[in-house]
Amino acid sequence: MRQTVCRLPVTEKPPLSPTTTLTKAANSTAGSSCGSSSDRRECQPRSRRLSARTAPGFAFTFKQIERHTRFMHTLSMSTLRTTRSRARRRFTRAAFLVSVLAVTCAHAAGTAVDAERLAAADAETANWIQHGRTQSEQRYSPLDQIHAGNVDQLGLAWSLDLGTQRGLEGTPLVVDGVLYFTGEWSAAYAVDARSGKLLWKNDLNVDRDRGRFACCDVVNRGMAMWNGKVYVGTIDGRLVALDAATGDIVWDTLTVDLERPYTITGAPRVVKGKVLIGNGGGEYGVRGYVSAYDAETGALAWRFYTVPGDPSKPYEHPILEKAAATWDTSGKYWEIGGGGTVWDSMAYDPELDLLYIGVGNGSPWNRHIRSPSGGDNLFLSSIIALRPETGDYVWHYQTTPGDGWDYTATQHLILADVEIRGETRKVIMQAPKNGFFYVLDRSDGRLLSAENYVHVSWAERVDLKTGRPVETDNSYKDRGVYQFPSPMGGHNWQPMCFHPGTGYVYIPARELAMMYRQDKSFVYNPNFWNVGMEVMKDVTVPAWMPSDLVRKVGAASAQGFLLAWDPVGQREVWRHHSESPWNSGALCSGKDLVFEGTGRGYLDAYDATTGTRLWHYDVQQGVIGSPVTYTVDGEQYVSVLVGWGGAFGLSFGFASNTRENPSTEGRLMTFKLGGSAQLPPVERPRRLPEPPPQTASKEEIAQGAKLYHHYCVYCHGPGGISHPNLADLRYMDAQTHRMFDGIVLGGAQRDRGMIGFAGMITPEESGLIHDYLIELGHNTLKNEQAQGSLWSRFKSWAYTVAGRIADWGVGLLRWLRDAAD
DSSP: OOOOOOBOOOOSSOOOOTTOOOOOOTTTTTTSTTOSTTTGGGOOOOOOOSSTTTOTTOBOOHHHHHHHTHHHHHHHHTTSOTTSOHHHHHHHHHHHHHHHHHHHHHHHHHHOOOHHHHHTGGGOTTOBOSTTSSTTOOOEEOOOSSOTTTGGGEEEEEEEEOOOOSOOOOBOEEETTEEEEEOGGGOEEEEETTTOOEEEEEOTTOOGGGGGGOTTOSOOOBOEEETTEEEEEOTTSEEEEEETTTOOEEEEEEOSOTTSOOBOOSOOEEETTEEEEOOBOTTTOOBOEEEEEETTTOOEEEEEESSOOOTTSOOSSHHHHHHHTTSOGGGOHHHHOEEOOOOSOEEEETTTTEEEEEOOOEESSOHHHHSTTOOOOTTTTEEEEEOTTTOOEEEEEESSTTOOSOOOSOSOEEEEEEEETTEEEEEEEEOOTTSEEEEEETTTOOEEEEEESSOOOSEEEEOTTTOOEEEOSOOOSSSOEEESSOTTOSBOSSOOEEETTTTEEEEEEEEOOEEEOBOTTOOOOTTSOOOSBOOGGGSOOOTTSOHHHHHHHHHHTOEEEEEEEETTTTEEEEEEEOSSSOOOOEEEETTTEEEEEOTTSEEEEEETTTOOEEEEEEOSSOOOSOOEEEEETTEEEEEEEEOOOHHHHHHTGGGSOOOSSOOOOOEEEEEEETOOBOOOOOOOOOOOOOOOOOOOOHHHHHHHHHHHHHHTHHHHOGGGOOOTTSOOGGGOOHHHHHTHHHHHTTOTBGGGTBOOOBTTBOHHHHHHHHHHHHHHHHHHHHHHHTTTSHHHHHHHHHHHHHHHHHHHHHHHHHHHHHHHO
């Protein structure tokens, strides 16, 4: 007979206290059925054998605790005098076991997250136990120890250097004094929330070759927690359950077909004992879906496809047969995939028992290629409600019918009860990429209201009777169309927050346009982007064009701001310009605060009612992670991941307006009132380019520029303008130039995510790209050596003027487009 004392995630060692450090080895997936890239295609979910290390939730008895603590007990007893009585030894032994049991059960309580606790998350003000804090995803915390009257006294409590240099987009979880979060390449961490001490790290043995299919950096947006385990989706398409106490893998399952360019960057959610995960890859060409896995075993429970597949085969769900009628089969969309990936947002209403998912863009983006005769192309760019236990379809609302601009509906979903025309309505709210803010009845998907929250030129308005947009003349089939918003959207993945005190939603918004134009020479290539149009970032930047001019004009063409939006009145309340178009998610807290990080490298706090900035802290590099707040021992903290990257960090460095000399150290930073810790100064010695002599002709350099902007621009940016977190190819040293073919073709830097492209580009093409970069290196060297000269200062002034003219020009184009419409 087994006596159950408390339910625990069991380990071979005494359970970790919140101040114990355990760093996991890089190959900690050993023993999993998905432990190497070679066998993942046939991977099946498999828990390790039922042992003390891996049995999830296995119940301890006094006998088992005694075995776990025998070694420590022996050490403690060795200090006793051998002359003490047996009774004294028994008493000491019993007291020791009771103390171990007390610590163990206390730690177990910190990871005992179940359905009841998730549903009641709003009452757990000390914790942040879900991605959006609660199942409604409001990202509001009622904690008010930090408020408008004292927020200017916030200081750094501690920071943890992560040794990373790529984008950190995650939202940490906080459960009973422990912070859980993800970093670059899907690595998982646990940290003491009070001190910042690392408890464990597991890099999950990710196959870094899959990074080439990550459109928007090798980022990860977070974890989910359930019954002593944390869950992570990986860049190579796996869903992994980890023991929350140790970081050991409990189960590990492959969720995608590795023959297709799928990735995972979004945070899983847990509903009714099922772990929900989507995927990405829409820019390359995949078919989207969301999957549910048993939280204890990793077994697949159900899968819902968001777009129809090959029409010659049976459809997986009855609703897909109806969806297929909205696609033109002459486009053979299923060969590229069709798109519709569920790569980010989800929310759950336990009262209605509805799971809401946001669906992404088409593959390819170009609807004239994907579905030549038109059609809505369901369920692209839609919000879908499903039954979480079965995956059955309930309702949908499509924000952008027949999307042809990458106007995804994967952006943050918020559930709230708001008063509209004197009636309390259960609503779901979203500000998708297309620039309109939607308020829907979340019980049936009926549109209640929609207004543009940023400048929009693709549609005049949303018709409230039909629920459809009234589109302008926006076809780019036969001509280029300069259109707002760009594929970066009026709002992207960065989460909004809803403050119940003000009733406002706070949106990390931007205004940026793009020239949409048909790619008449489009040919599907499974190794690269397949969007079917000449996107603006593919416009070739010639080697002679000064990079400072490109940056000044680029930064002037894009604006970013925190926008306070009244969802009932559908109106802007206030906005605060962030100096960068790519910023962090928002956090609402207490009676009167909103927090946001900026691409310029600051964490800011605002008065939620007026928009007055109350606090401005230098974190040394761009912030794209989302802040959270929690308490430990009654003291309130604010934590955020700091690490520049993401789509803008890779492809749009020329327009991101980042600081000149940023830190390149990824960090978790935590603040409290009166905090006095300091970051180390940024020490990055000036490094000059070391290009070899240029031997190429002008024609060869121009060819190289075209090839670079076709193959390399998505990671290294137009004109080679990149952030120091990623290789800035204008500043290559002599050794890198000598190794160029070995890196580009041979994959000499595969461990950093730079795979070899042999078989995808030829040695001749690699040489031409190198010629272009050598020319960039010489021009950059000349500019660096001329720094401080009168001519250099004059050029800097002239470029600033050019940027202002560009800003004026963008405004003029916007006015002309509005007038034409």
